[in-house]
Amino acid sequence: MASHDVPRVTQKRTEEQRLRDVEKIKAYRHLQDQTLSRAASGTYDLELFQLTTKLLHLNPEFYTVWNLRRRCLLSSLLSREADEQQQPGAGDRESDGSVLQSELAFTVPLLMRLPKCYWIWNFRQWVLSQAIARLPVPAARKIWETELGLTSKMLGKDHRNFHAWGYRRLVVASLESPELGGASLAEDEFAFTTAMIGRDLSNFSAWHSRSRLVPRILEERSADDAARAAFLAAELNYVREALNLGPEDQSLWYYHRLLVAQIANPPNQHVIAPRLSDQERATYLRREIEEIRDLLEDYAEVQWIYEALLECILALERLEGGTGRIQDESLGLQALLAKLRAMDPMRAGRWDAIEGHAALQNG
Template sequence: MQHGRRKLSHGEIPSEQKALDREKAAKALKLMHTVLEARKTCKELTPEVNEMTMKALQINPEVATIWNFRCDLLSRLPPSTRTGALKKELELLNMATKLITKSYCVWHQRTWVVNELLDLMSSAQDAPEGGATNDRAEQTPEELIASELGVIDKLLSYDGRNFHVWNYRAFLLSHPAYKGDKTKLDRETSQRLIDQNFSNYSAWHLRSTLKDLDVHEELELVRQAYYTEPNDQSVWQYHNWLTIAAQGKHKLGDEYTPEQVSILKEELASVEELLQVEPEAKYALLTKAKFLRALDREGSRDEVRSIFLKLEEVDPLRRGFYQDWLEAK
């Protein structure tokens, strides 16, 4: 179902529509062939070549050869006209992104275009007034990055786990032209995405990269998440990181300080409270077993064993994993 309508099978499509589709495909194929032939001889971005390649990309934005063709022609433009042409290219890329949000060649082209624009804008800022290469842009590098981050926010709101978007975001924030507070932005972005949807591995991972986290505040955030979605793996992965890796431990067998033991005990109590409501929540059961082992409570060995035996029942696909835990010392 798409937008409330069932997608027709090939046999259900009217013959007139099939004929129109074949005609459209034939025209598209002819256009693609013309573009590829032009690439062999064309050395500049003429209006004809510009329109022809744009039409081809509007039909299918996933043709990397055409993007590379445009990239080559844009690179040949003098600085005085390149900025304007690159901004037009960004408009074309916005159109392509609306058609398909996950395309290597589209995001590769966008990264190249924005990087070129940022370099040109920085050079224009540094050039003296009236200089030969001075193409003063209406937009500053900082404004361009802010605009692109706005695009990123919209795309992440639509699909918070689109790794093309996350990679592009990392490129923007690592560029020398970005002058903002990256830590503050990462904190706000991860919080907003988690508030929208707890099940977002990318947002939780971004949060794990933040410096000077208040572990107690983070644990409270995680509690809200796992009480809402007790079987969401992304939440429990971050919880595991907070209680082990964030405490400077690589595994549960490492020695804990009194404060770290206090955190484990507090979390164990919270997990046990959750299990009273959701007795078969597998990630909560596994976490409880891990904490009991870490705390090495007297008489907990039998309880840990019973937990893993229960996990084999509620999660049979991972029976081998739980058996390995049982056999571990």
């Protein structure tokens, strides 16, 4: 699979190249037949294991062969004690550790070729689970920490690879677990999202991970109301600076929407700053409306800006509706809806519903 922003290139083949490919296909099919035939006999030995190695080098996306490899490992290479829930001896642990490390090393070049292949990631996850089951905690933890380093390397190669981001969250959760004698890595991971966003503002997965980490960080810091309000203000400034550089980027607006929801929703739905007063919430919303209007002066054709402005105006109306203090924003609402109808006629029903609801509230 191609990485982000890396175009596929198709080249015409010569007759000589075509004939070479025909021979490769014949060899591949012969190897496949050998592997599946031996597996059908139920013999999961070293010979079958070696066949899976050859076949997976040629085709890492052959998920059945990954399953055969697991069976070979359990039957012929790894100790049996862990399967029988008995305590393995020191020799078995050392042997198991060597086998597991070898398996992880085997998949690395395959991942470099196909960084979005589910079956490689799934197999590595299985190998890591075997490390927890079979090795002492310090040895198992070292393997998992190395795996965290691999995800950093993979995300350095393709920083929007959502497979690697999801896998990283799994690795972090395991490193934090009691099974590996772990402690929270939330602060480290939050800093990691900052670094990755700094490399590419369009990194939706980094923004998503950041949004999941925010509640944990505030909880672990035992943040009081003032600290929570300061954190919210800092995050708004952070995403606002990003929007000034990339206002057409959908991922930035999603994170902005999440922060605005923390201000606009009822207090019992807040996780960042639940005790903001109505006056403070209105001040935040007015500030966002002002900032978004400034963006429109330079980016008048970016739909995301209009939608964000609409959300903030509606939120302010819900907060101050009927007080007569938001007349300017109410007038702006009609112009906004007219612009959005022109830009996105496929959602005309949505714009009509918003207009009708606003008319009822102001009626």
